Amino acid sequence: MTWTSLNAWVAAPEIFLFCATCAILLLDLFVSDAKRGFTHWLSLAVLVVTGALLVRGYHAAPQYAFSHMFVADPLATLAKVGMVVGVALVLIYGRSYAADRGIFKGELYSLALFSLLGMMVMASAINLLTLYVGLELLSLSLYALVALRRDSVESTEAAMKYFVLGALASGMLLYGMSMLYGATASLNVLEISQRLMVEQSGNPLLATFGLVFVVTGIAFKLGAVPFHMWVPDVYQGAPTPITQLIGSAPKLAAFAFTIRLLAQAMEGFTPEWRSMLVVLAVLSLAIGNLTAIAQTNIKRMFAYSTISHMGFLLLGILVGNVVGYSAAFFYAVTYMLTAAAGFGVVMLLARQGFEADRLDDYKGLARTHPWFAGMLLLVMFSMAGVPVFVGFFAKLAVLKAVVDLGMVWLAVFAVAMSLIGAFYYLRVVKLMYFDEPEGAAAPLSGCMFTRVVLSLNCLALLGIGLFPNDLLLLLTNAVEFSLPI
Amino acid sequence: MLQNYFPILLFLVVGILVGVLPMLLGWGVGKVLGTNRPDAAKLSPYECGFEAFEDARMQFDVRYYLVAILFILFDLEVAFLVPWAVVLDDIGMFGFVSMMIFLAVLVVGFVYEWMKGALEWE
Numbered sequence: 096m097t098w099t100s101l102n103a104w105v106a107a108p109e110i111f112l113f114c115a116t117c118a119i120l121l122l123d124l125f126v127s128d129a130k131r132g133f134t135h136w137l138s139l140a141v142l143v144v145t146g147a148l149l150v151r152g153y154h155a156a157p158q159y160a161f162s163h164m165f166v167a168d169p170l171a172t173l174a175k176v177g178m179v180v181g182v183a184l185v186l187i188y189g190r191s192y193a194a195d196r197g198i199f200k201g202e203l204y205s206l207a208l209f210s211l212l213g214m215m216v217m218a219s220a221i222n223l224l225t226l227y228v229g230l231e232l233l234s235l236s237l238y239a240l241v242a243l244r245r246d247s248v249e250s251t252e253a254a255m256k257y258f259v260l261g262a263l264a265s266g267m268l269l270y271g272m273s274m275l276y277g278a279t280a281s282l283n284v285l286e287i288s289q290r291l292m293v294e295q296s297g298n299p300l301l302a303t304f305g306l307v308f309v310v311t312g313i314a315f316k317l318g319a320v321p322f323h324m325w326v327p328d329v330y331q332g333a334p335t336p337i338t339q340l341i342g343s344a345p346k347l348a349a350f351a352f353t354i355r356l357l358a359q360a361m362e363g364f365t366p367e368w369r370s371m372l373v374v375l376a377v378l379s380l381a382i383g384n385l386t387a388i389a390q391t392n393i394k395r396m397f398a399y400s401t402i403s404h405m406g407f408l409l410l411g412i413l414v415g416n417v418v419g420y421s422a423a424f425f426y427a428v429t430y431m432l433t434a435a436a437g438f439g440v441v442m443l444l445a446r447q448g449f450e451a452d453r454l455d456d457y458k459g460l461a462r463t464h465p466w467f468a469g470m471l472l473l474v475m476f477s478m479a480g481v482p483v484f485v486g487f488f489a490k491l492a493v494l495k496a497v498v499d500l501g502m503v504w505l506a507v508f509a510v511a512m513s514l515i516g517a518f519y520y521l522r523v524v525k526l527m528y529f530d531e532p533e534g535a536a537a538p539l540s541g542c543m544f545t546r547v548v549l550s551l552n553c554l555a556l557l558g559i560g561l562f563p564n565d566l567l568l569l570l571t572n573a574v575e576f577s578l579p580i
Numbered sequence: 581m582l583q584n585y586f587p588i589l590l591f592l593v594v595g596i597l598v599g600v601l602p603m604l605l606g607w608g609v610g611k612v613l614g615t616n617r618p619d620a621a622k623l624s625p626y627e628c629g630f631e632a633f634e635d636a637r638m639q640f641d642v643r644y645y646l647v648a649i650l651f652i653l654f655d656l657e658v659a660f661l662v663p664w665a666v667v668l669d670d671i672g673m674f675g676f677v678s679m680m681i682f683l684a685v686l687v688v689g690f691v692y693e694w695m696k697g698a699l700e701w702e
Contacts, residue, residue: 098674117685117688120692121688121691121692121695124692300582
């Protein structure tokens with residue numbers, strides 16, 4: 096083993112992010128609470144440099160590092176750029192919320208950056224062990240972040256539930272991975288695929304057994320029904336910036352993770368996992384959308400809406416070809432942007448002692464804050480899948496792939512469920528535009544920079560919706576270059 | 581395939597029997613042969629001859645857990661250091677620098693906990 100054979104430069108963005116996060120962790124120890132803005136801007140600068148390194152390192156051909164433990168292919172690189180953007184949005188939107196609630200600490204930044212590192216390792220892992228290490232780094236950081244408000248009963252309850260269920264899911268996943276190893280005698284994703292599909296040398300029964308556990312673990316992490324129980328409580332109990340963090344960037348990581356495990360390692364078992372994902376997608380779409388109607392808390396409503404959106408993501412993946420994967424990738428990227436914008440508006444309205452998380456808090460928002468009511472309107476229309484907004488094209492791409500596969504009933508079911516879902520999104524619009532405000536207009540939190548970024552984020556939902564082709568083409572090419580089909 | 585797991589099933593059955601059988605035997609034989617005359621002295625917990633002081637379920641200071649967790653965290657690295665030291669001649673500079681990177685990461689954590697006051701008792 097020598098230094099050159101490691102190919103460590105392939106992982107330059109991750110190595111930089113790790114060193115910078117350690118530096119921030121130590122530097123913040125010498126920063127007083129009043130000067131915490133230093134940590135904030137330094138973290139954003141680190142994210143910008145990481146993003147630049149990712150874009151610079153973009154290669155059409157997959158690059159391997161650390162003796163085939165790590166790969167930088169277009170799919171991973173683009174997903175990582177999306178995650179960097181997602182985490183940057185969390186830090187920008189969450190600043191004033193965190194400052195108002197006494198969690199504007201160095202740990203917020205170092206843990207958020209470590210969770211980003213975990214996501215990036217997940218996206219780039221090509222070995223079951225690296226996949227698992229990335230997943231654990233992400234999960235452990237998130238457990239701690241959810242519990243950041245230590246004296247809040249709701250936060251600690253949410254963190255406890257998240258931790259226990261997350262640990263159970265990790266156990267399931269590891270058990271499944273151990274069976275895959277038992278069936279193929281390899282931990283490398285490409286070798287597992289090779290042995291199961293081409294050489295037929297693996298043990299198919301044991302591999303199917305392992306597949307069941309792996310799919311269970313993935314469904315837990317995605318929050319697909321029937322493994323969704325943690326989602327609403329965690330979304331509601333966590334501080335809103337952390338809810339945004341859980342609800343946006345890790346979905347991209349989970350997408351990449353699913354592609355590695357199902358589309359790459361278990362490629363030969365596509366019919367088997369397709370039928371499992373059909374069940375998960377149908378249940379997620381139905382229960383997510385129907386339960387969201389009954390919610391009065393907007394964070395809980397977003398939680399159930401996430402569950403239904405994960406149903407759509409699974410629809411794209413279960414198609415099992417480049418068209419389906421790129422549709423799911425497009426869905427994950429655009430959902431990340433939409434969810435970030437939604438939580439951004441919630442945090443803008445929240446202030447000290449007021450969470451802005453009840454639906455009634457949005458009554459008459461169009462009178463008091465017309466611009467941001469309009470922005471929330473864009474988010475809601477995009478989530479509901481109204482044409483010209485990006486959510487429509489994301490849904491369209493997924494449904495087209497499902498119809499091309501010949502599963503018309505599944506597409507019809509998904510459309511019917513999105514119609515039901517449109518009800519609760521439009522209800523928020525109705526509250527904002529047709530109801531009377533409950534109290535006097537309260538000032539918005541957040542500085543000018545936050546508001547400009549949030550407005551751009553919301554307008555991007557319209558912009559990408561008007562011109563979806565460039566992004567879709569970029570993501571399709573990335574999937575094509577990354578998956579050897 | 582599944583029959584390969586038969587030894588494990590057998591092991592489980594034997595394990596359960598070894599655990600449960602003596603208890604059942606002791607309880608059954610005691611029922612049949614022994615006499616049952618409990619009194620206060622027989623039922624009290626035994627503590628070296630004198631009266632029991634307090635409830636066994638007492639509260640621990642949470643700081644003990646902190647110390648225990650930190651101890652485990654930094655104790656585990658010895659499990660990596662010893663085998664590394666044994667084969668250092670064979671793995672050369674590459675192995676040396678790799679371990680130094682690992683230790684540097686641990687030092688970051690150490691500095692953090694020290695500065696945060698996790699090592700102060702009061």
